[in-house]
Amino acid sequence: MNNNKKISLGLFGFGCVGQGLYDVLNMSQGLQATIEKICVRDKTKKRRLDANRFTFDKNDILKRKDLDVVVELISDTNEALEIVSTAMKNGVNVVSASKEMLAKNFFQLFKLQQENNVSLIYEGSVGGSIPILRNLEEYYDNELLQSVRAILNGTCNYILTRMELEGKDYGEILKDAQSNSFAEADPWLDVSGCDAKYKILLIAVHAFGLLLKPEQILNLGIQNICYEDILYAKEKGLRIKLLTRAEKLGDKYRVYVMPHFIDKSSELFNVLYEYNAVEVEGAFSCKQLFTGKGAGSHPTGSAVLSDISALTYNYRYGYKKLKKLLNGNSTAPDSAKLLDSDFNIKVYVRFSNKSEIEKLEIVSIEEEYKSAKNNYIIAIVKFKSLFHFCGNHDSKVFICEV
Numbered sequence: 001m002n003n004n005k006k007i008s009l010g011l012f013g014f015g016c017v018g019q020g021l022y023d024v025l026n027m028s029q030g031l032q033a034t035i036e037k038i039c040v041r042d043k044t045k046k047r048r049l050d051a052n053r054f055t056f057d058k059n060d061i062l063k064r065k066d067l068d069v070v071v072e073l074i075s076d077t078n079e080a081l082e083i084v085s086t087a088m089k090n091g092v093n094v095v096s097a098s099k100e101m102l103a104k105n106f107f108q109l110f111k112l113q114q115e116n117n118v119s120l121i122y123e124g125s126v127g128g129s130i131p132i133l134r135n136l137e138e139y140y141d142n143e144l145l146q147s148v149r150a151i152l153n154g155t156c157n158y159i160l161t162r163m164e165l166e167g168k169d170y171g172e173i174l175k176d177a178q179s180n181s182f183a184e185a186d187p188w189l190d191v192s193g194c195d196a197k198y199k200i201l202l203i204a205v206h207a208f209g210l211l212l213k214p215e216q217i218l219n220l221g222i223q224n225i226c227y228e229d230i231l232y233a234k235e236k237g238l239r240i241k242l243l244t245r246a247e248k249l250g251d252k253y254r255v256y257v258m259p260h261f262i263d264k265s266s267e268l269f270n271v272l273y274e275y276n277a278v279e280v281e282g283a284f285s286c287k288q289l290f291t292g293k294g295a296g297s298h299p300t301g302s303a304v305l306s307d308i309s310a311l312t313y314n315y316r317y318g319y320k321k322l323k324k325l326l327n328g329n330s331t332a333p334d335s336a337k338l339l340d341s342d343f344n345i346k347v348y349v350r351f352s353n354k355s356e357i358e359k360l361e362i363v364s365i366e367e368e369y370k371s372a373k374n375n376y377i378i379a380i381v382k383f384k385s386l387f388h389f390c391g392n393h394d395s396k397v398f399i400c401e402v
């Protein structure tokens, strides 16, 4: 594609991000791009554009021969995979923001890019407006990256900030966040740390070349937090943040999502409300912080626009680090063996009944508090044993790294 050419787009989805893209594209001065057709699902929904701009049949876009880019921004993970795969098999470049679809099917999508000589880029899927994936891939291609620590879920950060600043409990703030559209009607994906896990999986590909499966990554969320936990942190001058981490220690990697106590000396301490932040640490560049709105219509739309623009100069991810690990093999490497899950970790654990934590392998207890309602311990535990609490809907235990 050449930069001066007018690009024709086929757009899937006209919800939060799709409409955001439409707006930023209309206001963009440089990029000459036209949305030729928009595919959506609900025939009864009122739309802000003429009905002739829309279709309900994906083939009205996928079978067209005159499109330069398919932009996939839908909320249906299985259908998103179908659309993105078909477009690539048809030789069309794709931009997507569907982190769950990308994370769950990464290797398949990577291979489709190679086999069909097309580009699939997805900056909007991680950190909303924060330009991180292309930076990890290109800018830090030769840097000895040591760690990426990030706040990647705006909903969680918004809830945690308001709980602390307003002195309110989780349920009350969550309800309010839902009525203000800062949280989904079903917030599980966000508050359980699943959404952040999909994002750190994509970061791990571009930062370290790791190819992981979502189930190999521990995610502990904030769904069980209460104001007492916030207060505990506050009294010690700390804040609780849901952190996603991917770091290299020797020839092993640690990749996980967990609430953390953060102190004032960290730049992440002051990342508040719906803001996201990514702290990248390299051997030579030292620590660098990227921060910005991690979700939302226009911020994510702007990342999608940037991807479309990158395609005008034939950009594609080089996957240099991943290809090095693949070492010419066409089968998915087992990056799980590169994961370190056999280490001890210091955590704050709040529970009401000892039976709730019997699966936790405790090495030693540093502090213990008991009350009629709640108990907590500060303990060194085996990281592996935390997997028992990962995705466990029944557990009421709150765990936070100290």
Ligand SMILES: NC(=O)c1ccc[n+]([C@@H]2O[C@H](COP(=O)([O-])OP(=O)(O)OC[C@H]3O[C@@H](n4cnc5c(N)ncnc54)[C@H](OP(=O)(O)O)[C@@H]3O)[C@@H](O)[C@H]2O)c1
Pocket (backbone or CB within 6 Å): 012, 013, 014, 015, 016, 017, 018, 039, 040, 041, 042, 043, 045, 073, 074, 075, 076, 079, 097, 098, 099, 100, 124, 125, 126, 128, 294, 295, 296, 297, 300
């Ligand atoms: N919201 C954010 O801030 C954000 C940020 C980063 C990434 N993302 C990701 O971007 C994607 C879109 O998110 P969103 O927030 O824009 O979702 P949304 O507001 O719920 O909109 C979803 C859109 O997808 C369409 N759709 C759903 N299933 C479809 C199907 N089978 N065929 C065609 N269209 C279909 C819907 O059609 P109807 O209009 O007919 O209902 C709607 O227009 C998701 O993967 C999300 O994880 C979102």
